[in-house]
Amino acid sequence: MLDIRLVVGPERSDTLVLPVRNDDGTDAPAAPIPTAVTLPDELTAEATALASVAALTGRAGEAQVTLRPPGAPLRLVLLGVGAGTEADWRAAGAALARTVPDETRVTVALPADAPPTAVRGLVEGVLLASYRFRLTDSGHTPALAEVELAVTDPQRYAGAVDTARTTARMTRFARDLTNMPSSVKSPEWFAGQVAAAAADLPDLDLRVWQPDELAEAGFGGVLAVGGGSARGPRMVELGWHPAGATTHVVLVGKGITFDTGGISIKPVSAMKLMRKDMAGAAAVVAATVGAAALRLPVRVTTLAPLAENMLSGSAFRPGDVVRHYGGRTSETTNSDAEGRLVLADALAYAVDRLAPDVLVDLATLTGANAVALGSRTAALYSDHDGLAGALVAAAAEAGEQAWRMPLVEDYVEYLGSDLADYYSAPARGAGSVVAALFLREFAGDLRDRWVHLDMSAPSWSSAADGELTRGATGWGVRALLRWLATLG
Structure with a gap:
């Protein structure tokens, strides 16, 4: 990850x-905004003239690069920051990362009146848009290694x-986890x-549930989904428990490391x-590590039930009845609706054993x-x-x-099964809504303090878009950290 430095005056760049x-x-x-550092009059006049000639509008993310005669600087970048909101500065940072990827170091002369939120947005935009994930040494990689932020009071923005x-x-950690091919x-x-990331923060508590421990405790959903794979299931339980915290949040993330659909097999186009399908687990794990790194004064426990939904002689079948943690049962109608089965176990465990104040799950569910x-x-979804x-407000502030x-109560009847307590995936009803209603049943006494985020589509980007790069987006990490920071 490239280096961001606050400097009082721009060094030679x-x-x-x-x-x-x-x-x-x-x-x-x-026109250029008056900066916190003094620039030569001729450079300011040149920048003003260039903005006029180029007919720049100043919209967030607009960028114009101009080569100058020999001297310093050799290149001048005019960068639009819109109305100056945090979102505008984030867009500007993303545009900067894409405009000068081959420069080793750039200096940004910040406005004298820039608030800390502007700097936060700029830095996030630069770092997120410069992300690359490759499992080969060939091909072009950005050269940009350092961004200087020229200000008069570095301590104000630290x-x-x-x-x-x-x-x-x-x-980026969540993106790395999600982008990694399932062969690995x-x-x-x-x-x-997760263990490697947690090792850098000794205040984090980590338990990795092994298959035999899951079986002994009755995690029937996780075991059913993972039963068709030669690579057995796990559950990560990760905790950040700062002294004096008065609120306990449990985060649950769907962790299907690859999903063939099982016996209800997907077509190739939907499988590739x-x-x-474990982006929800990646997001909640990364948010918990982030909460510890930022020393947020809120207790966070994360559960990431992990399984590979494969097709084999030991795979679970449509029509099977799964007994979940705590004893409730579901009749499987579609083995490709597997995520809700592992989440149901984790939610029931959280209610029974962890006594949270708030329960939030993230899942690439539908x-x-x-x-x-x-x-x-x-x-x-939430009552x-x-x-x-x-959470909606925190997501918007974070750029997500x-x-x-709606949790449509009329649809609850669709969950009724003749064999079990519930159908896991009823044929009737709106798919995303009914999936949320199924999960709500496992939130138990916490159903009025439970939130479900169905984030399959925004977990992936098919092209570079603002601070997103092609591939995994890490959706949810920024929103969760923004929200957790309000709970101290």
Whole structure:
């Protein structure tokens, strides 16, 4: 990850970045914003003239690169920052990372009145958009290694830079986990990656449940889904328990390290990206490590039930009855609706053993949410207005999107099974809504303090888009960290 440094005055740099905006809201060209550091008059005049000639609007993410005569700097980048919101600065940071990937070091002369939120947005945008995931040494990789932020008072922005750096690092961790091909990414491998990350933070508590321990405790959903694979299931239980914390949040993330659909096998076109079916687990694990790194004053316990849904003679079948942790049963109607089975176990365990104040699960659960909300927005379900509103707001501030969907009570009857307590995936009803209703049954006494986020579509990006790069997005890490920071 590239280095971000706060400096009082710009050191000698071949590339100088000047933010521009249009302050009067007219069609007039944008102009450079007065910076916190003193620039030569001729350079300021040159930048103003260039902005006019290029007809820059100042919109967030607009960038214009100009070569200069020999001297310092050799390149001038005029970078639009829109209205100056955190989101605008995040877009500007992402654009900067893509505009100068071949420069070794750039200096950004920040406005004198830039708030810390602007710096946080800029740093997150640069770090997230510069992310690359490759399992080969060939091909082009960005050369950009250092970004200087020129300010008059580095101490004012140090906290914002540290928070942004940690948030970006944890998002990149979730992206790495999700992007990893499933030939490598078994449940055991995933648990090992969490252990390695937790080792750097001795205050984190980690338990990795082994298959025999899951069987002894009655995690029937995890065992059923993982039963068809030669690589057995696991469950990660990760805890950040700071002294004095008054709120305990349990996060649960779906961790299907590869999903063939099982006996209800997927077509190849739907199977090829199923390495991302553990993006919910990646997000909650990374958010918990991030909470510890940021020393957030809230107790967080994360559960990541991990399994590989494979097709074999030992795979579970449509029509099987699964006995979940705690004793409730579900009749399997479709082995490709496996995520809710592992989540049900983890939710029931959380209610029974962990006594949380709030219970939140993230899952790449259905494709149905993308039909309603598209590729950038997660579906949020909750009976608690305050929790739902707080998480939607935190996601928006963090640059992620969630939209509250209804838990339609008329659909509860669709869950009724003749053989078991519930159908796992009824044929009737809206797919995403009914899946959420099924999970709510396992939230027990915490159903009024439970939130479900169906985030399959926004967990992956098919192209570079703002701070997102092609592939895994790490969706949920930024939203969760933003929300957890409000609970101290």
